[in-house]
Amino acid sequence: MxxxxxxxxxxxxxxxxxxxxxxxxxxxxxxxxxxxxxxxxPEEGYSLHHLLSGLFSPSFEIQQDTPRQETEELQCPKCEMTLSKFKQVGKFGCSQCYQTFEEYLDPIFRRVHSGNTAHHGKIPARKGGDMRIKKQVDAYREELQRLIKNEAFEEAATVRDKIKELEKELGRDDA
Structure with missing residues (x-):
């Protein structure tokens, strides 16, 4: 080629x-x-630190006068981890960090996971029965909202009935 x-x-x-x-x-x-x-x-070669920092930081340099510079000093109230320290280390200090840095995580996850922010992996056949049904209910709910928005009420009624059927099945499994 x-x-x-x-x-x-x-x-x-x-x-x-x-x-x-x-x-x-x-x-x-x-x-x-x-x-x-x-x-x-680069003269010194790539290290694991270069790889991880490349995943957690944008590919362009941040200008000193941009508003984003202020967010670098965002700090977790529990463990005092800063956003810049998290980007450097690649790990959070505590569970509270997830809530503290929540609005900055989505772009990082998108970069690391090829544009995706939700896990769409396989569900084990023996243990994943309820999970599979719940995912199907969520998919039907999204479809229902789309149908209602497009004023396709007859199709929406069919989808609504499917949701009720699956929810009854979930209720029987719990009993």
């Missing part, structure tokens, strides 16, 4: 970028990768 940038040399590097669920693949030669900034070689 040839380089997608220069179309002269063979592509030796493959980069995949996922942003908000959109996957982009780039095939380039090493020369074009360096020129376009796909890869850089």
């Amino acid at each position: 040839e380089c997608q940038e220069c179309h002269k040399r063979p592509a030796t590097l493959h980069f995949t970028q996922v942003v908000n669920g959109d996957k982009t693949e780039v095939y380039v030669c090493e020369v074009c990768a360096k020129e376009k900034g796909y890869m850089t070689y």
